[in-house]
Amino acid sequence: MKQIIFATNNAHKLGEVQAVLGDEFRLVTLAECGITEDIPETAATLEGNALQKARYVHERTGRDCFADDTGLEVDALGGEPGVRSARYATDGHDDEANKRLLLERMQGVEARGAQFRTAIALIIGGKEYLFEGIVRGNITLEEQGNGGFGYDPLFVAEGCEQSFAEISAEEKNEISHRGRAVRKLAEFLQEL
């Protein structure tokens, strides 16, 4: 079984990514590498932040690793919250405040198109690679469902009637931004 570090502090992401990668890969967590501090995410783009996280871990461990940075890009808000998705309402990771603020900004807005976009940065054999996954959909009028995490209760993917918080983890992975990006990563790793 191949081992690779996934530079995330988000247990939900870890579960989603491990499910897509399957038994062939074991994801090594930051805690297992002794990295317990918050990794800076100060870049202006998702790609920049994903690279920043992967480089941080690679510099400290010297090991192959990857990181995911994800944003919800809402058409009517000019792509916001985008790279600021985690810190939309406050400086911290306050999911409830973030969702409230988004619904507030979308009040009365009819065109509710949006996309989740994931950028994955991989550092392997000292080289850097980027992978992207996008899912288009719409912002709901109110929260729907209790599953998933983050903005999931506010997003219904194109072709779906239920939000990401109402479908199973397997169904989300089949169509989601992260599922798509991770499948590209998996194909790349398998061809090495």
Ligand code: ITT
């Ligand atoms: P790491 O940086 O430790 O990986 P994080 O939770 O900070 O974890 P991001 O910076 O990528 O992850 O997340 C940006 C925001 O987008 C944050 O508020 C997440 O809750 C949210 N988010 C990320 N992926 C999501 C998903 O699949 N569904 C819903 N919200 C998501």
